[in-house]
Amino acid sequence: MTATTALIADDEPLLRERLRTHLARLWPELDIVAEARNGREAVELFDQHQPDVVFLDVHMPGMNGIDAARSIARRAQVVFVTAFEQYAVQAFDQGALDYLVKPFDEGRLADTVARLRERLAGSPASAPPADGALDAVIDRLSTELRQRGPARAWLQWIKASVGTSVRLIPVEQVAYLRADEKYTLVVWEGGEALIRKTIRELADELDPERFAQVHRSVIVNLHQVVQVNRAPNETAEIQLKGRKEMLPVSRSFVHVFRQM
């Protein structure tokens, strides 16, 4: 019978080293065939070595541990190692695999080793028996990770050339955007600049909770509207915080500011 093989994936070298040292003491027969520094390497090295056990850090640059687990889960026993304690509880509930919370002590790792040995010995084919449960954990983890970010990725920064440099303007500082021939003029708290994106593109990319198109060529930051005045022909004019200029609201967009 060949020795059990393992892969360690963690972007922090000291932590890879520590896990390797402890595993060597607790499980001398375990052969650690490779160490990966990120999710992409982990998948590559997994394909190359086909180890029986994979220790995966969740938070890694590029591809994270969850995505790496997705690609290799069905072919090995996966143990997640992470500092995000909140995920651990859920993973244990599933009982499908083990979960180490950093920093862990050797006693806790010994439990993991015992569990892994049992599982590997218990199924002679050494196939992970709980595929469905693992999938459930992975799904839940990725949902959690996604919930940490915004539901849809609206534009958060506007990149504008100012002189020789490219400025990153946070959208909350933008007062309004106005079409200027092929370009768009961005006016924000710190100045104005031309960008190459069209009003149409920007209207699609900006969060509609914050920005509204009020004219064929104008998008305003709703959080900075100070006053809306009626103008002839059922149009209107808008004034924004700290700015003197009035912006046109065309007839088809006046409903955005319907009076209560």
Next chain:
Amino acid sequence: MQRPFSLADGVVPTAARAPDPVVRRAGQWRGAVRGVIVLPMSAVAPLSAASSLLAALTLRRVMVAIVLAVSVAAALNPLFVTPFVVLLGRTLVIAMVLLLVFIAAGLWKQPWLPAWLVRVLAVAVAAPIATFVVYLPAVGGDVSAVLAHEGRVSGFMLIAGCGLVIGPLLALAALYRERDAQAHSQMLQFELEKSVLERQALDTRLQLLHAQIEPHFLFNTLANVQALVESGSPQAAMVLKSLIAYLRAAMPRLSEDQATLGTELQLVRAYLELMHMRMPDRLAFSVQVPPEIAGLKFPSMALLTLVENAVRHGIDPSEQGGRIDVGAARDGASLRVWVADTGVGMSETAAAGTGLANLRARLKGFYGDAARLDLLEQAPHGVRAELVLPVTEETR
């Protein structure tokens, strides 16, 4: 028109001047947008003269006028042959006329005289005229009949005299009250604004305290320290030193008075050393600041926020990693501090996180428009954050 302010008076006008537009939206603007906005025009539109007159004619003022009219009538009654009811009727009418004149004079905007003087003079002039007019019905409108009758003349003199003394005095008292109420309402408004600002500052501080020592950062760092200690590495002591320096600096400190650029740089160095220990192959850094500017006052955690941002958005997501260069220079009356990284750069949709937004809010609170925080893209990739602050005072 100036009338005594209540607390609500003090609050409403500000709300009307700078309203937060209440905009509710359903779906995207391109589709059927149901937007609702409160327009401020109606709130600031000038009230008509009649309604301002009515608004200023408070119950309190009317009551004061009635009480005085009754007292004057009672005081003069023994001197008059006229029945008390008639006398009271006359003083009541005069009191009401004077009150209306006082209020109306307040509405009259003229550039020549101070408003208070106009109001007092108006009341003084109105007192004899009103008295005279009140006497007219008694004689069927015959002016000479009033002047010919000795009793009526002395009655006129008495009532007009009382009106002349009491009217302007009361007008002055009312003006004083108005000014007092105005000052009070202004004070309330200042208090309100102050408390709003204080609350905002406190919120930011609380967020700062929550945000600083992230458990994820702490536990990952401790896991590294644990690895070093277990392996008996001589590096362990140094790393612990950095961790202690970082924790000490990042510990909740509500007083920011002591913070200097120097203390902030210690914190940043400690943080970068810890991150370098954790990802030695992915993070290189330098912190280069001329020692003579280390004593300048500096908002605590401001530079750390920028450095953490560089690690989080630039270095951490990058498989290759990169370097972070921190620097500072004094240009006359302003202090320029920068954090440049060669990481993956900021994606247009990268959530800015609360750190930078909080920092902007704090800078605005401390320095108003005198402080600037700019983020610039670096070639070929990476971000340069530049913070410019006015040099306030040197603490050493």
